[in-house]
Amino acid sequence: MNIFSSPQPARILDGKAPAAQIKAELAEREAKLKARGITPGLGTVLVGEDPGSQWYVAGKHRDCAEVGIESIRRDLPENITQEEHESVLDELNADPACTGYIVQLPLPKHIDTNRILEKIDPAKDADGLHPVNLGRLVLNVNDPLDSPLPCTPHGCVELLLRHDIELAGRKVLVVGRGVTVGRPLGLLLTRRNINATVTLAHTGTEDLPAELNQADVVIAAAGMPHMIRAEDLKPGVVVLDVGVSRVEDEETGKSRVTGDVDPEARSVASWLSPNPGGVGPMTRAMLLANVVEAAERQVV
Numbered sequence: 122m123n124i125f126s127s128p129q130p131a132r133i134l135d136g137k138a139p140a141a142q143i144k145a146e147l148a149e150r151e152a153k154l155k156a157r158g159i160t161p162g163l164g165t166v167l168v169g170e171d172p173g174s175q176w177y178v179a180g181k182h183r184d185c186a187e188v189g190i191e192s193i194r195r196d197l198p199e200n201i202t203q204e205e206h207e208s209v210l211d212e213l214n215a216d217p218a219c220t221g222y223i224v225q226l227p228l229p230k231h232i233d234t235n236r237i238l239e240k241i242d243p244a245k246d247a248d249g250l251h252p253v254n255l256g257r258l259v260l261n262v263n264d265p266l267d268s269p270l271p272c273t274p275h276g277c278v279e280l281l282l283r284h285d286i287e288l289a290g291r292k293v294l295v296v297g298r299g300v301t302v303g304r305p306l307g308l309l310l311t312r313r314n315i316n317a318t319v320t321l322a323h324t325g326t327e328d329l330p331a332e333l334n335q336a337d338v339v340i341a342a343a344g345m346p347h348m349i350r351a352e353d354l355k356p357g358v359v360v361l362d363v364g365v366s367r368v369e370d371e372e373t374g375k376s377r378v379t380g381d382v383d384p385e386a387r388s389v390a391s392w393l394s395p396n397p398g399g400v401g402p403m404t405r406a407m408l409l410a411n412v413v414e415a416a417e418r419q420v421v
């Protein structure tokens with residue numbers, strides 16, 4: 122134990138159990154939709170052979186099967202052109218069996234990601250990353266049935282709420298300004314129903330340790346292994362480890378997933394999300410929620 126230690130090791134912010142609960146709730150909603158003649162169908166668009174992306178997409182289809190959502194896969198070659206990629210999105214936009222879809226990120230460098238995200242029909246945007254849906258997040262459209270929320274930010278907030286962790290009035294430091302996590306997460310946390318005070322740190326932040334030292338809650342989404350050092354954290358802090366990096370295990374030589382947070386943080390924090398097993402399963406559950414909600418909007 123060092124001088125920064127909290128008296129007890131951090132409690133685990135487990136994502137697997139709440140994700141399983143959410144999936145069970147979604148399976149019931151899906152059954153009601155089917156009874157009304159609507160079958161939710163998730164499409165995925167994957168470009169290239171990246172093993173991580175292939176694994177995530179396969180996981181999304183496994184999750185769909187669990188909940189009763191139909192799956193549509195479009196696996197495209199690495200050298201696909203912008204125009205060819207966009208024409209696949211035109212097909213999915215027109216396909217009534219596809220009630221929602223995602224384009225797995227990152228895309229190869231020769232593809233303009235923003236143009237691809239803009240091409241998705243906002244009503245079928247299962248990731249909540251179309252400019253219209255991100256704009257609704259900025260505009261504070263509050264009814265969840267109006268528009269999808271980005272999956273990882275929504276998963277982070279749900280993970281905290283389902284462990285009864287109060288966010289109102291607390292200082293939350295989000296580390297990372299990416300479009301899939303950091304930026305939308307800052308917007309979500311400052312909504313009136315959550316009411317956190319948010320600082321968004323990034324590679325241009327001059328004194329990250331000073332920011333970390335002030336924070337009641339740290340959400341690390343930078344994708345840099347163990348960049349959040351235990352000695353910079355305030356004792357009793359709540360820590361969510363979102364970053365996913367693949368590193369070689371020193372003992373086995375095999376590739377494994379690691380997060381942004383130094384494992385020693387468990388002796389300082391009051392709550393710490395494991396990685397894997399924390400935010401990842403919640404991200405997947407929130408994607409399914411977006412697909413079911415998009416299909417439910419067809420009923421109303």
Ligand SMILES: Nc1nc2c(c(=O)[nH]1)N[C@@H](CN(C=O)c1ccc(C(=O)N[C@@H](CCC(=O)O)C(=O)O)cc1)CN2
Binds near residue numbers: 378
């Ligand atoms: N279109 C999108 N692309 C990407 C997103 C996204 O939300 N939409 N996020 C990430 C990848 N991602 C989903 O696509 C994702 C990452 C991690 C997990 C997850 O469950 N992780 C597991 C462990 C994973 C492992 O062992 O490799 C965990 O945390 O327990 C799910 C989804 C980038 N691209």
